[in-house]
Amino acid sequence: MKVISMHKAKSTLSQLVQRAAVGETILIGAYGKVDAKLVAATLPTVRQKRIGQLNADVQVLRVATAESGFIELPVLGIHTETLAKLPMLHRDPFDRLIVSQAITEPMRLLTSDSELEAYSDLVQRI
Numbered sequence: 001m002k003v004i005s006m007h008k009a010k011s012t013l014s015q016l017v018q019r020a021a022v023g024e025t026i027l028i029g030a031y032g033k034v035d036a037k038l039v040a041a042t043l044p045t046v047r048q049k050r051i052g053q054l055n056a057d058v059q060v061l062r063v064a065t066a067e068s069g070f071i072e073l074p075v076l077g078i079h080t081e082t083l084a085k086l087p088m089l090h091r092d093p094f095d096r097l098i099v100s101q102a103i104t105e106p107m108r109l110l111t112s113d114s115e116l117e118a119y120s121d122l123v124q125r126i
Contacts, residue, residue: 001117001125003027003034025115034118079104089118099123 009016009028016026016038026038062072075097083100090096090113099119102109109116109123116123 001025001027001114003029003032006030006035009038023114025118027118073101073105075101076104086119090115 004012004016004026006028009026020026020038021040023040027034027036028038029035066072079097079101082104083097086096086100090099095111095113095116098109099116101107102122103120106122109120110126111117111123112126114125117125
């Protein structure tokens with residue numbers, strides 16, 4: 001996630017507040033260092049997905065992804081070493097683990113989670 005300069009934050013405060021009000025986290029600071037975080041006072045009601053709600057045959061999915069040229073990425077010790085060094089910007093341990101894999105490999109991580117962008121330029125919100 002990009003850090004917005006203090007000057008730009010002052011001149012675009014109303015737009016930043018609107019973005020925060022719908023759930024986006026806004027980082028404000030100077031020289032790439034985060035000094036403040038702008039978040040919604042109350043988050044909009046969103047139906048949370050539960051783990052295990054994937055509506056697919058996992059074995060069929062694994063075969064199809066392998067046939068498409070994707071490879072599985074096992075969790076290695078080096079990934080956990082990187083994980084231990086990550087700042088606590090996100091509470092979900094699985095998300096932090098896949099960020100550490102992206103940083104270690106290095107590889108791009110595509111996500112819809114805007115909070116993960118703060119970890120690395122390798123994390124891209126889609």
